[in-house]
Amino acid sequence: MTAHEEREYVLGTNDEELQRLGFQHRVWGEQAFALWERAGFAPDQTILDVGCGPGFATLDLARLVGTTGRIIAVDHSARFLAHLNGQLSAQGITNVETRMLSVEQLDLPRASVDGGFARWVLCYLAEAESVVAAVSKALRSGGVFAVQDYFHYRAATLAPKSAIFDKVVEAVHESLRVRGGDSDFAARLPGMMQRCGLRVREIHPILRVARPGSALWNWPTTFFRNYIPVLVEMGLLTTGDQEEFHAEWSRRSADPATFFCTPPVFDIIGVKP
Secondary structure (H helix, E strand, O other): OOHHHHHHOOOOOOHHHHHHHHHHHHHOHHHHHHHHHHHOOOOOOEEEEEOOOOOHHHHHHHHHHOOOOEEEEEEOOHHHHHHHHHHHHHHOOOOEEEEEOOHHHOOOOOOOEEEEEEEOOHHHOOOHHHHHHHHHHHEEEEEEEEEEEEOOHHHOEEEOOOHHHHHHHHHHHHHHHHOOOOOOHHHOHHHHHHHOOOEEEEEEEEOOEEOOOOHHHHHHHHHHHHHHHHHHHOOOOOHHHHHHHHHHHHHHHOOOOOEEEOOOEEEEEEEOO
């Protein structure tokens, strides 16, 4: 992992995080496809994948637009893009162009793409509006920017309530804030879209409930396993907090009366007039 990636990717780009991201895409794949359908992503189009990471969504988008379509996948992680390029080669997918650069430096030709997609990217950025402006510039008339991102992350709940769980969620929120991000980013996005010349067509909330033993339950399990050590390193939690949380999560994972409410995720679609 480069020093730049270490700064920018709060969870890193190691093998464990790559595996977690693949699992995350599988458990949130239905929601991604539903957004793409409502956005009108279709064969023959050129779609920009903003902050593509290791490319799990990119591969699905490539199949969606077909061999006559095109995906431009942008990320600044050499390791993640190497993984994506390896998968493209192994699967014989030839309609994806990868570009290694920060999404905050995005500068595509005007009216050159039909759509853009970003999932859990903008909430981590200090200069998110510059990305929205760059995507708006690149969109053709009628093109759309489809975004999935968090709103009121601290609404994530473990039921029955848990003080240590709430403390960890607060630490996650604070970790984004101190790096210039915003775990309530979806609240600001419609205004950004309007200022950048997009008409907000849709604001659609997603709230999911996971029970122990389900695939969705394993989503926070893998996230907290990878991220709580980062929160300890940042001084937002103690090693005692870490041990208390994992003991609590282990107990709750064996309790059929427990459930987990995901942080609210919002689909927001902006259209270029």
